[in-house]
Amino acid sequence: MRTLLWRALALLSVALGLIGIVLPGLPTVPFLLLAAWAGGKGWPALEAWLLNHPRHGPAIRRWRERGAVPRRAKWAATGMMGLSATALAVSPAPLAVKLAVPAFMAAVALWLWTRPEA
Structure with missing residues (x-):
């Protein structure tokens, strides 16, 4: 199983x-x-x-x-998170969501940029 x-x-x-x-x-x-x-x-x-x-x-x-992530992938992920945060900001989502989700994405982006590059 x-x-x-x-x-x-x-x-x-x-x-x-x-x-x-x-x-x-x-x-x-x-x-x-x-x-x-x-x-x-x-x-x-x-x-x-x-x-x-x-x-x-x-x-x-x-x-x-x-634990390496190529620089191109870092830029792509960061860009997509930025676009997602922008779309969320103009959406009718609750304020708590508009603040929490971008904060989480920023933490992920920070972690991502601390990974070694290929």
């Missing part, structure tokens, strides 16, 4: 990563990182496939080895 749960998480993560390829604003690599991690727990063949993937494998390996 445990193996099935790890595989389900891995498949869900891969699916979200694939959707992220075509849907702007939905990240791909974080979901693939999660898929590789879950695959390592219950689906070694999927983990190996992700680690050896020609496009996304190097990013997953860099993250695992050094």
Whole structure:
């Protein structure tokens, strides 16, 4: 049963990563990182496939080895968070949400920029 749960998480993560390829604003690599991690727990063949993937494998390996995030990815994530915060600011969301979500995104951006680069 445990193996099935790890595989389900891995498949869900891969699916979200694939959707992220075509849907702007939905990240791909974080979901693939999660898929590789879950695959390592219950689906070694999927983990190996992700680690050896020609496009996304190097990013997953860099993250695992050094916690590294390429500068281009940092800029893209920061830009998307900025756009999201701007859209939220002009939305009819409650004030608490308009303050809390951008604060959380700022903390994530700060953490992201402290990661080593590839």
